[in-house]
Amino acid sequence: MIQITYVEHNGIEHRVDLAIGTTLMDGAKDNMIPGIDADCGGACACATCHVFFDAADKVRVGEPGSQESDMLEVLEERHDSSRLSCQVRVAEALAGLVVKLPASQR
Amino acid sequence: MGKQTGQQLVEKFDHTSPEQMNQPYAMYQAFRSQCPVGRSAQHGGFHVASRYETVKKIFEDYSSFSSTSGVAIPDHPYRMFPIDLDPPLQAKFRRILNRKFTIESVATKQAEIQGAIDHLIDGFIATGKADLAAQLVRPLLPTIVLPLLGAPIESQQQISEWIELMTRGRASDIEGVARAGEAIAGVLMTQIAKRRTMPPIDDVLGMLLDSQIDGKPFTDEDIYRTLLIILFGGLDTTSAVMLESLLYLARHPETRQRLVSGELSWPTAIEEFIRYTSPIQGLRRTVTGDVELEGASLKSGDRILGLHGSANRDESVFPQADQCLLDRAPNPHIAFGAGAHVCLGRNLARLEIEILLKTVLARLGDYRVADDFEPEYLVGEARGMKQLLVDFTPGLKTGQ
Numbered sequence: 001m002i003q004i005t006y007v008e009h010n011g012i013e014h015r016v017d018l019a020i021g022t023t024l025m026d027g028a029k030d031n032m033i034p035g036i037d038a039d040c041g042g043a044c045a046c047a048t049c050h051v052f053f054d055a056a057d058k059v060r061v062g063e064p065g066s067q068e069s070d071m072l073e074v075l076e077e078r079h080d081s082s083r084l085s086c087q088v089r090v091a092e093a094l095a096g097l098v099v100k101l102p103a104s105q106r
Numbered sequence: 107m108g109k110q111t112g113q114q115l116v117e118k119f120d121h122t123s124p125e126q127m128n129q130p131y132a133m134y135q136a137f138r139s140q141c142p143v144g145r146s147a148q149h150g151g152f153h154v155a156s157r158y159e160t161v162k163k164i165f166e167d168y169s170s171f172s173s174t175s176g177v178a179i180p181d182h183p184y185r186m187f188p189i190d191l192d193p194p195l196q197a198k199f200r201r202i203l204n205r206k207f208t209i210e211s212v213a214t215k216q217a218e219i220q221g222a223i224d225h226l227i228d229g230f231i232a233t234g235k236a237d238l239a240a241q242l243v244r245p246l247l248p249t250i251v252l253p254l255l256g257a258p259i260e261s262q263q264q265i266s267e268w269i270e271l272m273t274r275g276r277a278s279d280i281e282g283v284a285r286a287g288e289a290i291a292g293v294l295m296t297q298i299a300k301r302r303t304m305p306p307i308d309d310v311l312g313m314l315l316d317s318q319i320d321g322k323p324f325t326d327e328d329i330y331r332t333l334l335i336i337l338f339g340g341l342d343t344t345s346a347v348m349l350e351s352l353l354y355l356a357r358h359p360e361t362r363q364r365l366v367s368g369e370l371s372w373p374t375a376i377e378e379f380i381r382y383t384s385p386i387q388g389l390r391r392t393v394t395g396d397v398e399l400e401g402a403s404l405k406s407g408d409r410i411l412g413l414h415g416s417a418n419r420d421e422s423v424f425p426q427a428d429q430c431l432l433d434r435a436p437n438p439h440i441a442f443g444a445g446a447h448v449c450l451g452r453n454l455a456r457l458e459i460e461i462l463l464k465t466v467l468a469r470l471g472d473y474r475v476a477d478d479f480e481p482e483y484l485v486g487e488a489r490g491m492k493q494l495l496v497d498f499t500p501g502l503k504t505g506q
Binding site for chain 2: 039041046048073
């Protein structure tokens with residue numbers, strides 16, 4: 001388990017423990033964090049589980065794959081660090097990560 | 107079923123055949139156990155997938171199984187948006203449409219839905235008998251969905267009839283389907299043109315008139331194709347779940363009591379009614395490149411029908427899958443689809459079903475079906491009960 005903090009668009013924070021190997025989308029859904037709709041259930045096909053990060057975390061989170069990049073094009077408020085949370089696996093390297101949720105998913 | 111093997115059954119499989127689809131579940135069971143990806147020789151030939159994991163994969167993997175050549179067999183004469191698109195373009199449509207179908211957004215319709223249900227029940231409650239299909243469920247849904255879309259309410263009856271014909275007639279009455287399609291296009295295109303000259307109204311049509319994709323506004327035809335699929339999706343499928351639930355509750359009076367008393371959770375029960383009904387029995391995708399699927403060789407351009415109706419009865423995922431167990435949890439059914447095209451109206455459907463069932467139990471509390479009642483179904487990709495004749499102790503209209 002590692003600790004992750006989700007921050008809603010209005011600043012409300014949710015600190016949760018996530019199991020290694022799950023995804024940031026699973027973590028948000030399992031902990032009923034508002035702002036992750038995840039309509040397609042994690043198939044990288046709907047862009048409703050968008051999250052972003054502080055610039056300093058961009059490297060450890062990693063870059064989106066090509067299908068994910070196509071889906072990120074769909075977003076109205078894309079950030080330099082934007083990812084789809086269904087595509088980000090929870091790993092030791094992400095311990096303490098702060099995950100930011102966009103206003104457009106609420 | 108006789109002695110036919112799963113392979114033989116799949117070859118003859120035709121989801122538009124009332125004979126096969128009135129009671130399809132034993133046939134699906136044979137598909138799953140003997141021929142999980144088979145090939146039907148009907149309608150020009152198509153593959154048929156029946157196991158939960160496979161069906162789910164087909165609908166999630168849009169790069170391998172595309173929607174852009176249509177999602178019906180036989181082909182629907184009209185392309186519709188966004189159901190006949192793949193991501194990422196499909197997702198751009200959905201992001202716009204989703205705003206009108208969130209839990210919060212559909213909750214604002216609660217009083218309207220309740221009022222429409224009460225009004226229809228008032229029409230027959232004094233008589234002590236009714237066809238709940240013709241007198242309650244089918245007339246109800248257009249009164250909710252047409253105003254939500256911005257379609258003209260005065261054409262409600264006609265639009266419902268045309269949609270019914272277009273849904274059911276592709277295999278048997280293709281000319282009738284074309285005529286209905288032209289008629290409905292006429293009404294909707296006129297409405298779209300009229301609304302362009304009017305002040306904005308807060309409905310789906312208004313939102314589409316006001317939205318853009320990649321900087322380009324929607325054409326009248328784009329909007330028409332979008333409204334059309336919401337009509338297809340919003341009327342027939344929800345009716346199917348309502349009627350199947352009502353029949354189940356008629357036959358299980360002890361369950362009614364457990365729902366009314368709160369012993370059973372409504373949301374959990376409703377998910378199970380939706381799984382058990384699976385109003386969309388299957389949808390098509392087109393294979394984009396040669397691929398192996400559970401031992402079957404699929405070629406680029408082949409059509410494949412993923413059977414939601416079978417996936418939702420897969421015993422490896424749903425113990426006692428042929429039983430309607432209203433406290434079933436977890437219930438990862440795919441009756442609303444899976445992947446990018448998951449049902450746009452699912453939150454509205456859940457709300458409509460809950461209000462309808464609660465109201466029937468409150469107002470027609472002792473309704474009964476005849477002991478020898480055998481439901482008959484309208485079939486195709488969508489499957490729904492034709493008629494549900496009940497009697498009950500006559501009651502008073504609301505306000506009396």
